Amino acid sequence: MRRWLFAPRTGGFLVFLVLAVALPFVLPNAFFLDVAILALFNASICVGLNLLIGYAGQISLGHAGFLGIGAYASAILTGTFGWPAPLALAAGAAASGLLAFAVARPILRLRGHYLAMATLGLGVIVSIVANTERELTGGPDGMAVEPLSFAGFVVEGEAAWYWLALVLLAATVWLTINLVDSPLGRGLRAVHGSEVAARACGVDTDRYKVIAFTVSAVYASVVGSLGAHYVGFITPADAGFMRSVEYVTMVVLGGMASTFGAVVGAVILTALPQLLSSFQDYEHLVFGLILMLTMIFLPRGVVPSCAALFRRRRAP
Amino acid sequence: MNVLEVRGLSRAFGGVHAVRELSFAVAEGTVHSLIGPNGAGKTTVFNLISGIYAPSAGQVYLGGAEITDLAAHRRAALGLARTFQNLQVFANMTALENVLVGLHMRLDMGLLPQLLRSPALRGREREARAEARELMRFAGVERYADAFPASMPFGALKRLEIARAVASRPRLLLLDEPAAGLNQTETEDIDLLIRKIGDSGVTVLLVEHDMRLVMKISDRILVLDNGRKLGEGTPAEVRRDPQVIAAYLGAAALGPKAGDIHAE
Numbered sequence: 028m029r030r031w032l033f034a035p036r037t038g039g040f041l042v043f044l045v046l047a048v049a050l051p052f053v054l055p056n057a058f059f060l061d062v063a064i065l066a067l068f069n070a071s072i073c074v075g076l077n078l079l080i081g082y083a084g085q086i087s088l089g090h091a092g093f094l095g096i097g098a099y100a101s102a103i104l105t106g107t108f109g110w111p112a113p114l115a116l117a118a119g120a121a122a123s124g125l126l127a128f129a130v131a132r133p134i135l136r137l138r139g140h141y142l143a144m145a146t147l148g149l150g151v152i153v154s155i156v157a158n159t160e161r162e163l164t165g166g167p168d169g170m171a172v173e174p175l176s177f178a179g180f181v182v183e184g185e186a187a188w189y190w191l192a193l194v195l196l197a198a199t200v201w202l203t204i205n206l207v208d209s210p211l212g213r214g215l216r217a218v219h220g221s222e223v224a225a226r227a228c229g230v231d232t233d234r235y236k237v238i239a240f241t242v243s244a245v246y247a248s249v250v251g252s253l254g255a256h257y258v259g260f261i262t263p264a265d266a267g268f269m270r271s272v273e274y275v276t277m278v279v280l281g282g283m284a285s286t287f288g289a290v291v292g293a294v295i296l297t298a299l300p301q302l303l304s305s306f307q308d309y310e311h312l313v314f315g316l317i318l319m320l321t322m323i324f325l326p327r328g329v330v331p332s333c334a335a336l337f338r339r340r341r342a343p
Numbered sequence: 344m345n346v347l348e349v350r351g352l353s354r355a356f357g358g359v360h361a362v363r364e365l366s367f368a369v370a371e372g373t374v375h376s377l378i379g380p381n382g383a384g385k386t387t388v389f390n391l392i393s394g395i396y397a398p399s400a401g402q403v404y405l406g407g408a409e410i411t412d413l414a415a416h417r418r419a420a421l422g423l424a425r426t427f428q429n430l431q432v433f434a435n436m437t438a439l440e441n442v443l444v445g446l447h448m449r450l451d452m453g454l455l456p457q458l459l460r461s462p463a464l465r466g467r468e469r470e471a472r473a474e475a476r477e478l479m480r481f482a483g484v485e486r487y488a489d490a491f492p493a494s495m496p497f498g499a500l501k502r503l504e505i506a507r508a509v510a511s512r513p514r515l516l517l518l519d520e521p522a523a524g525l526n527q528t529e530t531e532d533i534d535l536l537i538r539k540i541g542d543s544g545v546t547v548l549l550v551e552h553d554m555r556l557v558m559k560i561s562d563r564i565l566v567l568d569n570g571r572k573l574g575e576g577t578p579a580e581v582r583r584d585p586q587v588i589a590a591y592l593g594a595a596a597l598g599p600k601a602g603d604i605h606a607e
């Protein structure tokens with residue numbers, strides 16, 4: 028029973044669902060609900076990114092690029108070409124997945140700074156394309172995105188979006204928890220633990236890194252599509268370097284190699300700047316500071332550190 | 344029948360010729376030891392056999408098939424397993440999960456059933472966990488099953504690596520200094536464990552500085568010095584080889600271990 032309660036797949040997931048379902052009933056107004064929706068979206072991205080950063084131990088400073096691909100695919104294909112929204116979303120996800128798959132092998136052969144630079148370059152290229160292809164993307168001014176609709180049903184209002192974002196996050200969390208605890212997930216963690224030992228155990232480490240990179244890119248792309256429909260407007264900055272850094276900061280703050288840690292990190296760092304409006308001018312400064320302080324004082328992140336504290340307390 | 348055959352194997356690092364034109368074979372079902380002074384090239388030989396490094400020249404055959412250009416994980420799939428001189432346990436996983444990675448090749452399946460945790464996967468996972476526990480019992484570390492490596496003593500970590508390596512049911516197991524850093528009783532336990540592994544039909548290639556252990560356990564011994572083969576034979580033959588004695592007596596001035604070569 029206790030095991031059941033404390034396992035992420037059962038107790039942890041239940042706690043998460045209860046909190047998330049109760050949240051809209053206690054939030055005072057639409058502004059808070061809007062923040063909550065953005066937090067859920069960011070959490071989905073971070074849960075995927077954590078597969079790559081936290082579990083497989085590979086950095087990416089370019090994941091906002093995949094978010095951008097999803098967002099622009101949805102904006103352009105639905106707006107300019109009149110595609111149904113789900114089809115546009117799927118096309119964006121497929122494009123992101125293919126691009127991630129194609130570049131992952133050469134990129135993930137790099138290590139440390141080189142990997143960081145290569146992924147950064149990837150993200151920067153996406154935002155440059157978004158900036159320069161004015162006819163398609165509206166250039167630096169950005170472009171409007173149609174509301175999300177499928178089969179004659181339009182997703183409207185904060186409440187509907189909240190539930191949609193929650194279903195997306197719940198699915199993401201569920202799939203990711205399953206994956207982490209599967210042979211593939213152990214292979215990913217082995218890559219982080221010791222790459223030579225993983226190879227000696229028969230783990231095709233290159234392939235596993237590619238899978239983590241591709242899966243996390245697809246998650247980001249799907250969120251990019253939905254987020255674009257929700258906000259109704261996108262700019263190249265949404266795919267930019269600073270956004271990528273924000274996602275990494277969320278993962279690091281919440282806790283690397285902890286799925287709920289990624290959720291908590293995303294919620295904290297989405298809510299803080301929105302709630303403390305005086306923050307906004309210094310947002311990037313504050314993100315940098317939080318990243319530094321976390322690395323120094325909570326290198327394992329908020330959730331794993333708290334969990335360790337809790338376990339130590341309970342132990343006799 | 345030779346499980347392993349190495350022909351003309353060489354590897355240089357910049358100007359350092361770590362291994363030079365080395366040829367030898369390991370017969371099925373034997374315990375074969377590779378000894379030599381520090382820096383002789385023993386670990387490099389292991390890295391060349393297991394595919395961590397590529398050789399500058401020469402070939403490696405496993406069970407008669409050439410594996411010289413094969414990726415490390417493919418060699419593992421052909422029945423090669425190893426441990427590491429500098430421990431390479433997965434610190435981010437429990438001890439049991441470490442052993443489960445050793446079972447990896449038999450568990451891997453498509454992405455979708457793993458994302459959805461299909462009933463077939465669940466069944467296989469259950470069996471794998473039971474088998475991993477059994478392997479930990481075999482290696483004498485079952486009580487650490489749910490522990491993380493950071494909280495395990497050094498000797499247990501060495502055994503954990505061995506449990507992880509035998510999990511893949513290898514034909515050939517490379518052990519790089521399994522007794523290094525262990526005290527007398529722990530070394531004797533490792534001795535027993537290696538014998539048990541040998542008795543289970545696994546061919547063992549062993550690198551070890553503890554001469555008492557090597558002399559007791561080996562069917563054949565290969566002596567390496569400066570990357571070259573200095574001598575080869577049964578423990579009795581190697582002990583009498585004047586060249587070997589000379590090389591070891593040279594090293595004996597630096598440490599007490601080499602003197603053990605004369606001990607029974």
Ligand SMILES: Nc1ncnc2c1ncn2[C@@H]1O[C@H](COP(=O)(O)OP(=O)(O)OP(=O)(O)O)[C@@H](O)[C@H]1O
Binds near residue numbers: 380381382383384386
């Ligand atoms: N990756 C490497 N890069 C450069 N030089 C290396 C590398 N690996 C090994 N060497 C060099 O090759 C030589 C043989 O090293 P190796 O580790 O194989 O020796 P060893 O016999 O295992 O020694 P020990 O008993 O100390 O473990 C040494 O001179 C070492 O410095």
Ligand SMILES: [Mg+2]
Binds near residue numbers: 386387428
């Ligand atoms: Mg060595």
